[in-house]
Amino acid sequence: MNRFRSRLLFALITLIIAVLIGLGLLLGQIFNSYYMNTYKDRVEKEAKLTELVISEESLSSKKVPQALEKVGRIVKSDISILDANGNIIAQNGALKYNSQKIAKIILSKYKKNLNGFHITISNDNLLYYGLPLYEDGKKTGYLVLANPVESLKQVNQQIWGLLVTSLGLALIVILLLGVRITSQYTRPIESATKVAIELAKGNYKARTYEDHLDETGMLSQSINVLARNLQDMARAQEMQQDRLQTLIENMGSGLILIDGRGYINLVNRAYKELFHVAPDDFLYKLYYEAFQHQEIIDTVEEIFMTEVRVRKQLLLPLHIERRHFEVYGAPIIGTNDEWKGIVLVFHDITELKKLEQMRKDFVANVSHELKTPITSLKGFTETLLDGAMDDRQTLEYFLSIILKESDRLQSLIQDLLDLSKIEQQGFKLNVSNCDIKEVLEEIVVMLSGKADEKEVSLSLESEDSHVYAYGDVNRIKQIFINLINNALTYTPKGGKVNVILENKPRHAVVTVRDTGVGIKKEEIPRIFERFYRVDKARSRNSGGTGLGLAIVKHLVEAHKGYITVKSDVGEGTVFTVRFNKENTEE
Numbered sequence: 322m323n324r325f326r327s328r329l330l331f332a333l334i335t336l337i338i339a340v341l342i343g344l345g346l347l348l349g350q351i352f353n354s355y356y357m358n359t360y361k362d363r364v365e366k367e368a369k370l371t372e373l374v375i376s377e378e379s380l381s382s383k384k385v386p387q388a389l390e391k392v393g394r395i396v397k398s399d400i401s402i403l404d405a406n407g408n409i410i411a412q413n414g415a416l417k418y419n420s421q422k423i424a425k426i427i428l429s430k431y432k433k434n435l436n437g438f439h440i441t442i443s444n445d446n447l448l449y450y451g452l453p454l455y456e457d458g459k460k461t462g463y464l465v466l467a468n469p470v471e472s473l474k475q476v477n478q479q480i481w482g483l484l485v486t487s488l489g490l491a492l493i494v495i496l497l498l499g500v501r502i503t504s505q506y507t508r509p510i511e512s513a514t515k516v517a518i519e520l521a522k523g524n525y526k527a528r529t530y531e532d533h534l535d536e537t538g539m540l541s542q543s544i545n546v547l548a549r550n551l552q553d554m555a556r557a558q559e560m561q562q563d564r565l566q567t568l569i570e571n572m573g574s575g576l577i578l579i580d581g582r583g584y585i586n587l588v589n590r591a592y593k594e595l596f597h598v599a600p601d602d603f604l605y606k607l608y609y610e611a612f613q614h615q616e617i618i619d620t621v622e623e624i625f626m627t628e629v630r631v632r633k634q635l636l637l638p639l640h641i642e643r644r645h646f647e648v649y650g651a652p653i654i655g656t657n658d659e660w661k662g663i664v665l666v667f668h669d670i671t672e673l674k675k676l677e678q679m680r681k682d683f684v685a686n687v688s689h690e691l692k693t694p695i696t697s698l699k700g701f702t703e704t705l706l707d708g709a710m711d712d713r714q715t716l717e718y719f720l721s722i723i724l725k726e727s728d729r730l731q732s733l734i735q736d737l738l739d740l741s742k743i744e745q746q747g748f749k750l751n752v753s754n755c756d757i758k759e760v761l762e763e764i765v766v767m768l769s770g771k772a773d774e775k776e777v778s779l780s781l782e783s784e785d786s787h788v789y790a791y792g793d794v795n796r797i798k799q800i801f802i803n804l805i806n807n808a809l810t811y812t813p814k815g816g817k818v819n820v821i822l823e824n825k826p827r828h829a830v831v832t833v834r835d836t837g838v839g840i841k842k843e844e845i846p847r848i849f850e851r852f853y854r855v856d857k858a859r860s861r862n863s864g865g866t867g868l869g870l871a872i873v874k875h876l877v878e879a880h881k882g883y884i885t886v887k888s889d890v891g892e893g894t895v896f897t898v899r900f901n902k903e904n905t906e907e
Contacts, residue, residue: 329507333499341488352480360448360468365437367398368452368466375402375454375464386411399447399467403427405460427451427463440465513544525552575667578653579621581660583607595669596639617648617665624650624663634670644671679850694726701726750793750879752904757788757797757829758822764801765820768809776814779805783822790829790900792880797900800876803869804833804896811837811894828882828899835895840888848886849874 371392389400389411401412407424423440431438431451440449452464512529519527525548529541569576575592579585588603603611609618616635624631631650636643647668653661701719710716758781765781772779801820808818816836823830840848849870877884881901888894 329503330500333503334496337492337495337499341492345484345488348484349481352484353477356476356480361439361450364398364448364450364466364468365452367468368437368450368464371400371466372452372454372464386413389413401465401467402454402462403465404462407463410462423449423451423465427465509538509541513540516544516548520548520551523555525555574669577603577665577667578662579608579665580662583609583625585611586662592667595644595667620648620650621663621665624652628652628654628660644669645674646670694730697726698723698730750796752791752793754789754791754904755794755797757790757792757831757900758783758785759787760794760797761801761820761822761831764798764805768802768805771806771809772818775809775812777809777812778817779809779820780817781820781822783824785822785824788822788824788829790902791904792900796876796879800873800898801831801833803873804898807869808833808835808837808894808896811835813837816893825899827902829902831898831900833896833898834893836893839890839892839894840886841890842888845886845888 371389375388375392389402390413392400399413401423402410403424404410407428409424426440431440434451434453437450437452440451447467447469450466450468452466453460454462454464509529516527516529527548528545569587569589570591572589573591575595576587576589577585577592578587584605585603585608586605588598588600592598593600608621612618612621614635614637616633616637620631620633620635629652631648633648635646635648637646647670649666649668651664653664655661701723705716705719761781761783765779769779805818805820812818812835818833818835821832821834823832874884877898882899884899885897886894887897
């Protein structure tokens with residue numbers, strides 16, 4: 322902006338100097354012409370005065386030279402009188418050296434002049450004026466006055482000096498005023514220009530000063546209003562952009578935006594986490610190069626061709642697993658039916674599919690588990706009604722089987738009720754600081770009969786006489802009755818079941834270790850599912866319902882603890898349960 326001010330000042334200074342020089346030349350010429358004319362008028366008047374003085378005497382009179390001396394001293398001029406033939410009659414001063422030359426000029430150029438005339442001789446510092454002399458109407462000679470032009474030159478120099486000085490001072494004053502005025506008017510423009518540049522760069526906080534009420538002040542005010550409006554718009558847009566970005570990045574479903582040319586412009590965090598991809602593998606690439614699944618490519622192409630919304634359920638392999646997705650695709654059409662692209666939303670419904678399958682399996686398993694005892698009850702009852710009750714021994718045998726199946730049916734229903742109660746949101750534990758060792762001792766005594774019957778060694782190990790933890794005593798008994806009972810069920814004759822209690826700083830850790838048949842590694846993640854049996858024949862014959870470990874898992878989670886399993890086929894299984902020593906219910 323300094324260049325603008327410099328150019329403006331340079332143009333102003335050039336204009337002022339040109340005007341002042343023209344004005345100086347004009348004034349100098351006017352003054353020079355005025356003084357020259359004034360000087361010539363004075364010489365003419367002096368010549369006429371001298372003519373009056375000498376007209377009283379004849380040119381041949383001896384008194385003429387004396388009169389010339391007197392008049393020359395008065396008018397301070399050199400005077401010469403010539404006859405009609407150019408001969409010198411009388412003279413004084415400098416004309417003594419130029420009389421002959423003057424006489425030749427007069428006779429050659431001004432002989433016929435009836436009035437006075439000026440004579441100019443080059444390289445001469447005198448101004449000559451000639452006046453014809455008459456006696457009785459007849460030209461008798463010429464009167465010539467010579468005045469030095471030194472005074473005229475001095476006056477001319479003084480005039481030019483005065484003009485140069487005054488015009489120079491005027492130039493200085495005008496320059497100072499011009500600099501101040503240009504600064505006063507260009508400073509708001511410079512400030513407005515800087516603010517406009519900052520606004521163009523995106524700095525909407527820039528402002529300019531509003532210190533005038535003229536046009537420049539209106540310009541500054543308008544720039545500031547524009548800046549405030551842009552800042553408000555940018556703030557609103559930034560807020561909206563942040564909200565949209567936050568919504569897109571934190572939504573639970575994967576989202577991909579494809580432009581009208583087929584290039585991927587946006588991939589949110591959920592999609593990257595679901596499909597385990599990096600942004601560089603997707604952004605600004607064609608969709609058929611980025612997507613690895615042909616099903617997704619076909620969906621995009623379908624939307625491109627039909628321009629209608631599409632909703633599909635896809636089963637896609639991701640690394641070592643297969644996941645279910647509900648894919649929703651829609652075309653993005655702007656104003657004037659302008660095609661802008663496609664948006665794809667991926668909802669992961671794998672858990673819903675698993676839950677749906679679990680529900681189906683649960684219904685099938687419950688139906689199957691209930692069908693077996695009910696069929697037995699019905700069959701034996703029909704047999705008794707057909708006449709078998711008359712045989713006392715057969716009657717007792719059948720009634721014992723009916724009782725056993727009734728107990729099994731009751732146990733299954735009770736386990737289902739317990740599991741349903743545990744899974745309810747309103748389920749609460751009666752938490753207290755209980756002695757885990759005391760609970761385990763009661764359970765070992767309770768199940769020692771079964772252990773002796775199967776000839777399995779059942780033992781409890783603990784280095785501390787008391788180990789306390791927060792929990793529901795009855796539910797803790799239920800947990801370990803199931804775990805120890807399972808260990809005894811799956812441990813063959815001569816095996817061992819060890820219950821180990823450890824007192825950790827923050828947890829009470831219970832380990833149930835057996836030397837039974839073990840569990841395959843691929844089956845370990847499923848053992849806590851309802852009705853899942855590792856050895857279906859053995860567990861069914863043992864009277865198990867298939868719900869024990871599911872109940873154990875839910876009860877441990879209700880205590881804010883956790884359970885882990887380690888097992889090898891043929892070597893046994895280890896269940897480890899941790900209970901908190903601090904009350905997590907508070």
